[in-house]
Amino acid sequence: MTPQFKKYNGLLFLMLDEPELKDGQLIIGYPVADGSKEWALWNVMNKKDICHGGSEDGIVVRHKTKRTVDQVWRIIKQFSNGWQIYEEEPQLRKTVEELLEAQEGER
Numbered sequence: 001m002t003p004q005f006k007k008y009n010g011l012l013f014l015m016l017d018e019p020e021l022k023d024g025q026l027i028i029g030y031p032v033a034d035g036s037k038e039w040a041l042w043n044v045m046n047k048k049d050i051c052h053g054g055s056e057d058g059i060v061v062r063h064k065t066k067r068t069v070d071q072v073w074r075i076i077k078q079f080s081n082g083w084q085i086y087e088e089e090p091q092l093r094k095t096v097e098e099l100l101e102a103q104e105g106e107r
Helices: 037-045 069-076 096-105
Strands: 004-008 011-022 025-031 050-052 059-061
Touching (some): 004 037, 011 037, 059 096
Antiparallel strands (some): 004 011
C-alpha cells in the first residue's frame, strides 16, 4: 500500500492506516526524517528527483517515471536511509526503470 503523508506546522508526517493508542494518546502518524525512505517517496510524489549511494553503484529515482507510485516505493524500500535530492552529474546512475526491468527479466 502506498504511504500517505500530511504536512503539519511545517513538518512532514507519515500517516498510519489505522490510528494507534500509545501511552494513553491517540497516534495518527509519525514524523518523517530527512533522508529516510519515506522522505524519498514523498519527494518523488512531489516532483523531485532523488538519489541514493555513489555515482557508480547508486540509484536515481526520477519523478517523471512511467511506473506507479507503488512500484517506485517497492524499489525505494530496498535501500537504506540516506536519500538526497538528485542534482545532475555527468555520470548517470541506474534508474528505477533499469532496476525494475532487470527484476522483471529475472522472473
